[in-house]
């Protein structure tokens with residue numbers, strides 16, 4: 001049976017062919033030198049008082065952990081005697097270590113390698129809340145290794161091209177950009193640099209970086225005389241592995257209601273890369289830092305029981321450096337520096353995670369477990385030189401770092417340790433992992449890997465990756481447009497519904513207002529009508545009065561003029577003598593009376609109505625008077641009858657009193673005559689009267 005053919009069928013795992021091993025270097029495993037082993041550093045975060053009871057740093061490279069009773073590690077020890085464990089590191093950095101110490105000792109030498117064309121990776125590993133993100137990103141007061149690296153790089157070679165002529169492709173190739181493409185790249189960068197979120201002050205990042213810049217101004221830069229004839233170009237990318245899916249953290253914000261695009265992995269010349277990952281050209285440390293902050297904004301963080309701001313994903317920030325000779329631009333070199341901040345291992349019991357947090361937790365632990373298995377696999381394969389199956393393809397993380405973890409690229413691991421008692425067992429697990437990682441043998445790369453320039457003007461061959469990228473961009477654009485259309489359709493429908501509702505409400509409001517106003521006007525009109533009616537009546541009455549008075553006056557005057565006598569009805573002597581005068585006067589009087597009648601007919605009716613009422617009331621009053629006097633008479637009569645009766649009764653009372661008096665006298669008499677006291681009816685006639 002052909003062993004290797006059989007195993008190849010097990011893709012996606014990878015065989016340990018061509019893994020560097022110590023035998024290749026002519027050294028036995030026991031005499032291995034540190035320079036050939038994967039560099040594993042330990043950084044201890046300041047802990048509580050129990051720190052020294054649990055751990056002891058013997059020298060700059062050795063740590064002893066004293067397993068406390070009752071811990072899981074003590075219970076799981078087979079012989080029950082295990083109380084101390086020794087761990088070796090490339091170097092141990094205690095709680096007092098400053099960020100700049102780490103940078104100087106650890107990162108600067110790597111940056112030099114990077115400038116010399118080597119791919120480098122710095123990976124932080126540790127329990128949740130042990131300081132991984134603090135080490136890589138840091139804080140505004142204590143910038144981490146990444147912002148320091150950016151600043152150092154740009155300070156070292158400040159005359160970097162401001163325009164991106166050459167672009168690294170994710171498969172490791174380089175392409176020359178057309179003028180149009182250059183403008184597009186600048187536009188992408190500007191979008192990111194000018195992006196703003198609510199509650200985030202972009203200027204804060206700028207001033208934070210500037211403050212760091214001035215603090216770092218004392219730092220020396222590398223004397224890169226041998227690269228003076230090189231044209232450098234720096235690009236950055238930022239990817240996230242969340243729940244075993246890869247996302248682009250530099251993609252502009254996805255439209256409302258659409259999910260983030262999941263990226264796939266590709267493979268080219270034995271290198272695994274993330275397909276279609278955005279790569280942004282940066283021309284200063286500040287720009288690169290702003291791009292980093294942009295990506296960090298989209299990174300998945302959450303509050304857990306042990307960390308208020310816990311990374312829920314693995315993040316990979318990569319600096320891509322392209323170098324071309326000024327005089328011979330076809331000779332190109334590209335190198336990548338990966339800063340990989342792993343999510344923290346955590347136990348659900350401690351974090352009390354549920355729902356999404358638990359799912360994230362399980363995915364984090366699974367990928368870290370695969371990482372551990374790969375490292376053990378590589379270590380074992382190197383020790384025995386046997387071809388073994390290493391499960392790189394079981395997680396996205398190990399797939400991406402397969403080359404580095406297999407010892408083909410420079411990789412250093414920063415193990416972060418939180419020395420508190422509560423996290424002892426998890427920390428023990430991390431330390432065991434680092435002990436294995438430390439044994440991996442690395443194979444230094446040849447410096448300055450020459451790259452083929454693809455997509456050169458005039459070249460008929462269009463690189464496969466470029467075509468794929470273009471297709472991907474078009475597909476994404478189409479998807480975005482489709483999403484946009486459906487978003488606006490939904491919005492329009494929502495708005496239409498809202499408008500209808502608003503219209504209905506407005507109509508109801510208007511109706512209510514209309515009714516209110518109508519009632520008000522009616523009421524006002526009613527009142528005014530009454531007032532006018534009253535005023536008119538009064539005025540009319542007054543005028544009528546005045547007219548009557550003037551009429552009577554004028555009639556009197558006429559009477560006086562035409563008739564010397566007082567009487568108007570009786571025929572005077574003049575009338576007898578002047579019948580014409582009498583006739584005229586009568587006619588005149590009748591005309592005036594007609595006028596009065598015409599003017600006052602309504603009023604007369606009105607007055608007559610009241611007169612009627614008054615007359616009726618007068619009648620009623622008279623009747624009432626009559627009734628009252630009848631009642632009075634009746635009362636008088638009853639009263640006199642009663643008085644009579646009282647008199648009769650008084651007479652009767654008086655008579656009875658006399659009788660009693662007589663009886664008493666009789667009793668007194670009998671007593672005085674000693675007669676028996678017998679007061680019976682039958683025996684005494686006086687008594688008989690008394691009872692009757």
Ligand SMILES: Nc1ncnc2c1ncn2[C@@H]1O[C@H](COP(=O)(O)OP(=O)(O)OP(=O)(O)O)[C@@H](O)[C@H]1O
Pocket residue numbers: 044045046095126127128129130131132133134135139307309310311312342343344345416
């Ligand atoms: N060496 C240190 N000095 C001062 N503060 C530190 C140090 N290391 C970590 N911290 C602080 O501890 C807290 C947790 O650190 P950090 O978020 O970096 O942990 P982490 O390992 O990245 O956690 P997770 O895996 O949950 O994301 C932060 O407030 C950080 O500022």
